[in-house]
Amino acid sequence: MSSRISNVALPGSVFLLLTLAFELAGLAGLLPPTIPRPVKVVENMVGDGAVLWLHCRSTVLTAACGYAMAIGAAFSAGFLVHQHKALETAALTIGTVLNSIPIIAVAPILIIWMGVSWPMRITLTAFLCFFPIFVGMIQGLGATERNAGELFLVLAATPAQRFWKLALPSALPYIFLGLKIAAPLAVLGALVAEWTGTETGLGVLMINAMFNFQMERLWASVLIVCILSAGSYGALSLIERVVLTADRTADGIAP
């Protein structure tokens, strides 16, 4: 119990000390103008609260929609590949090729196709999140225990029953791994889309703050982005812990 407290208290106090050190250094005039004092950043977050909230909302909306779209796409692709094993290599190859196109090349194509619009933002986000979820899906669906597969064969289960009752539950640990990796990427996808020239979003706020040298606002918006990405990862870890019982690890099925 005491070790559990120190597990939180130790890094927590290090974080507070670091913040304090920056504050003191700032007060002593030791920090460059690009690094504001933490107190100033917090002040800005409170003072600019309404603006930040507005832009944050639009980023979160993009990220959530793109994430959902990526899940839908990865799930459908995973289902298809599971029902028709022959598609697996093709699907993975296409996925890998798409994944290796740099995002700075994808963004212009999407803009040409869809303009700077909500669909473009969401698609770009989904594009970025898709691969980890898809790979998790494929790996997980392939990780079904052989004996369990034979059990479903003896029971004369239909392919759909096999998917819903066997493959999907055994794939969950892998799927969660993919979902966890993809969640911060959804935030990133929304930002990248915003950097291509939208009018709202934390990305816009950041870039404008950067150009106008509003360092407090820049740091505040970056801080929010950090909280969003780490928070989304953390939230998924919590959901994972609730959904998967302790006896199930990333190996899929307990011994």
Added chain:
Amino acid sequence: MNRAAAPAIAIVGRRMGAYGLVMACLLAIWQAAVTVFQIPGYLMPAPAAVLASLADNASLIGSDAVFTVFCTLAGMTVSIVAAMTLAVAFVLSGLLSRALMPLIIVVRTIPVIAVAPLMISVFGREQWNSIAIVALLSFFQIMLAAKKGLLSPSANAIEMMHVYGAGMCQVLLKLRIPAAIPYIFTGLRIASGSAILCAMFAEWLSGAAGLGSLTLDAYSQQDFSLMWATVLVGTTAAYLFFTLTVAAEGLVLDRTR
């Protein structure tokens, strides 16, 4: 020396050959698609046009590529040094590890590119920004891999070293670091593939010279052939980087085994 390097050269040759083959196939399919479906150049330029643009702008693309590669190499060097130092410190001091590791695990979930505007403000619009972003990106992967490797020797092996009277430094030099080398290379391999693309992204955002800015310039001048030519060069450089790491890994592991 030459004989020892031969397998590494063979690895690089084989992998780059395979890459060239795959790329040639992709470009052929792409060319066929553009020709058959009459896709207009602004949607998807034909590979022939892209390759022509690559030849026309060879010196421009070349000098920008050199800049980007330099930044990537510098960034990776910085991150290797920092990551190794910190990994060793974590292994030597449990307290330090317990105090900092949770923070690092949280920070690691934040995509480095998402904080790029802040890095640009702090590190300026020149090469330092790209170097810092590449360093930050590679740091976590290499550090965590190195730490895992340093902790990989079994308790038995460490006890054996103690029985022979080895001190902390000797355990580190003779046991932990050799054991960590394969792990470090795994981390390097993961980092090396994305490092150049990340540097390009940093340039894309900051406007520092390099392939990333060239991509953006080409796009804003609606020169899509040039844009895809730079992307092609960037992707190839990323794959070359990855391959060189794999070859170096083979070379080092051969020598230490």
Added chain:
Amino acid sequence: MGRLSIDRVSKVFDIDGRQVQALKEISLELEDGQFGALIGPSGCGKSTLLRMVADILPPTSGSISIDGAHPSQARKDHRIGFVFQDATLLPWRTVLENIRLPLEIVAERDPDREKLPRELIELVGLSGFEKAKPSQLSGGMQQRAAIARSLVLSPRVLLLDEPFGALDDITRSRMNLELLRIRAETKITALMVTHSIQEAVFMADRIFVLAARPGRIADVVEVGLDRPRSFAQMSDPAFTGAVDRVRQCLFDQQAMAAIDV
């Protein structure tokens, strides 16, 4: 109903382009309600034979029939129950949910059958553990849950692949008695793979002793012991006689194999 007949079944595996004959011309018969045991050296193809009966693998040649039907028909009609060597329970389902699984797959609404899982839980002595997850059960309890699951669709033929291999002696003996009791209640035809000669004689009406390379039937031993069986019969001359005969057959094979080498 419940007649199993295997007629000159052979199985050839293709291992990296090399043809390996796992089983050669196996023929065996089990009458309705009979208990058969398969015993033989490791790798002689016992599991392969069982998997062919369950239509998991197709035979290379020969034919198998269950009540005169092809195994694939019997499988689709849910006339086959299979118990794997490890219990193969789905870890995310409770004991009751695991036992209900076959009913969900059949997906027919038969209120009589809906009561069956609970009755079977009682039959295998797992009352009170309905809500437990497999990881919370001992190996023997998991295996009993697996047996209950294999019975939930009231199959005619029960195939058991070393079901008690991982259990200690005492638990194993208890499980043997329970399986015999279940068999007496359900009148099911059973074919069980085992490595224990005592277990084979104690459980079976008919023992098929297999030889290896290629897998073939070396001897068929009829066990003339009365039912219900009890441990007291283990000193019966009929029991020891059967044990000796099976052992002799297995030993002779080993001797032959030694000469071969």
